[in-house]
Amino acid sequence: MADSYDVIVLGSGPGGYVSAIRCAQLGLKTAIVERELLGGICLNWGCIPTKALLRSAEVFHQMKHASDYGLAAENITADLDAVVKRSRGVASQLNKGVTHLMKKNKITVHMGTGKLVAPGKLEVTGDKGTETLEARHIIIAVGARARELPKMKSDGERIWTYRHAMTPRELPAKLLVIGSGAIGIEFASFYNDMGSDVTVVEMMDRIVPVEDAEVSAFLEKALVKQGLKIMTKANVGAVEKGASGMKVTIKDRDGKEATTEFSHVIVAVGIVPNLENIGLEDLNIEPDKRFHIKVDGYGRTNVPGVWAIGDCVDGPWLAHKASHEGVTAAEAIAQELGNKDVHPHPLDRGNIPGCTYCHPQIASVGLTEAKAKEAGYEVKAGTFPFIGNGKAIALGEPEGFIKTVFDAKTGELLGAHMIGAEVTELIQGYVVGKTLETTEAELMNTVFPHPTLSEMMHEATLAAYGRALHI
Known part of the structure; x- marks a missing residue:
């Protein structure tokens, strides 16, 4: 007989695990399904470990400018392996924290890959084989992954996504960052502070293009002053991979092309939702215009009993937005199940803050x-x-x-x-x-x-x- 729950959450990122906790707080029998690590990308490979890296870079930057504060510090060096080890330790600590929260809130954890096979039924395949779980409501919180460019497929050696950039085997001598959103600019700032020669290429007419124009202009001046090279309204053309690096042809804003060799490349051009092979087509769950899952302000899909939150629905694609959506969906489910003490409100995207942790x-x-x-x-x-x-x-x-x-x-x-x-x-x-x-x-x-x-x-x-x- 299949295990039965009030709510199953597919995915344990900041949307999924928070949603599961809120469901449990509301007295709902809850399970969570995770294929890799509790806490998802944000906690293990995103928001938190990157901030640990950036904190090390910030301290290193301040140490190099100790004289500005009337202090003396000589022979300042950075140990990249130790910096990365600290970052991974922070992620590990928080992963254990989420594991504790699941136990504390009596949430059943099923490790494996989940797929919707029918309304209210989720098939989970893991080390123990395949099992079918049943629930009155299912919340899809599968997150997203880095978008890749056709001619810049990541290999973990010379071409990196954010995941590779967090655990580098070596410090890039000359780094190209493609994309100047939050992820691209944060890594550009980190590696510049650590000593890499960094170039940022952005196809739009300014960096961090979602921000106010005055902010973009100020940041560009600050980064150039720190030694970064910024190229806006620029496009990457031909790419040739060699033993010691990448020869990349870049067309600048004036239409001039030049080929430059870089030791490493970070591709930071957005994300793609992890919607393949989770059963959406079988249940006829509708996508939106951006090919994310279409939901209302509470997380409802067009299929009764199926909800979606986080990076697999419309943006902004931020951890705190996912967590808020998770709480909203949990309370809306509880309300549907008869709880008269919860009063969820639809998400107001205009009140979601954005933060970029560059310098x-x-x-x-x-x-x-x-x-x-x-x-x-x-x-x-x-x-x-x-x-x-x-x-x-x-x-x-x-x-x-x-x-x-x-x-x-x-x-x-x-x-x-x-x-x-x-x-x-x-x-x-x-x-x-x-x-x-x-x-x-x-x-x-x-x-x-x-x-x-x-x-x-x-x-x-x-x-x-x-x-x-x-x-």
């Missing part, structure tokens, strides 16, 4: 100034520079700015965009504000502690209305 950091939420104007808003925008903040100067981090975008008619906060030290921690203040539908009046009347970087959030709001105090 300097980037963080944003909501509409850029350009997007707000395209949407028909009359806007008031304000910018405040780090150089005007006492804490930033004391930290030795005077480079950066915070920008706010408001609806000129209502005062609604439409968006906030930051670049500089620790902005990935600051952005949540604006996210809370947007979620609470704040206006400029509440932000202006909020008391910000001194001396803190957060004071710039207040000043950027004041600046939008011509009231900035320290510039």
Whole structure:
């Protein structure tokens, strides 16, 4: 007889395992199916271990600039193997933490590859053979993988995806990064700090193209100052693999082609959802226009009892968005099963923050100034520079700015965009504000502690209305 549950979650990434925990908290008999490692890509090969790498690079960068702080440090070197070992240790620790959370919440874990074979039925194939599980509801949380280029198939030696870039056998002497989204820019920043000669190629007209244009321009200047070469409106042409590297032909923004040899290449051009061979076609589950699974604001697919969350549905493809979707879906399922104490709300993609952990950091939420104007808003925008903040100067981090975008008619906060030290921690203040539908009046009347970087959030709001105090 097949094992039977209220909910089965297929995939244990930040969407899947959080969803399973919330289901269990709501009294639902829950199982999770995972083919590789609990915690998924984010915890084991993405968000967390990359931040460990970037932290090492940040400390290394500061050590090399010790004299700026009145300190002396000589013969500073980096041990790449030790840096990678620390990163893998952080991932291992958190993987064990998720395993503990499954036990704590009495969630049954089935290790193996899952496939939907009928409504409410999931076939799992693993080391112990094949078993069929049954559930009243199934949540698909299978995540995504790195998109590859036809002429740049990863081999783990010279051509890397993010996964290879996290466990390098050697430090690249000359590195080409294709793509300047969060993943590409983070690795470009890391390897530059570690001593590699780094070139970034982006086909769009600016790097980090989803960010506000002023942020993109500031970041490009900062990275070039640090020694990176940035090529925008550029395309990769012919590729020739050799024993010691890759000869890559790149067409620049003026249409000129040049061939350069690189020791390694990182391809960071987006992701592809892991939707093959999981039974979607057999159940006639509808895709959206981007060939992800089509869902409503709660995660429902067109098939009753089948839900989907995370990177296999529409973006933004971020871990915290997946976790939020997981909680929403769990509560919507509980509500359908008769729980009157939960009141899930549909996902508002406009309130999802984005963070990029390069040096300097980037963080944003909501509409850029350009997007707000395209949407028909009359806007008031304000910018405040780090150089005007006492804490930033004391930290030795005077480079950066915070920008706010408001609806000129209502005062609604439409968006906030930051670049500089620790902005990935600051952005949540604006996210809370947007979620609470704040206006400029509440932000202006909020008391910000001194001396803190957060004071710039207040000043950027004041600046939008011509009231900035320290510039």
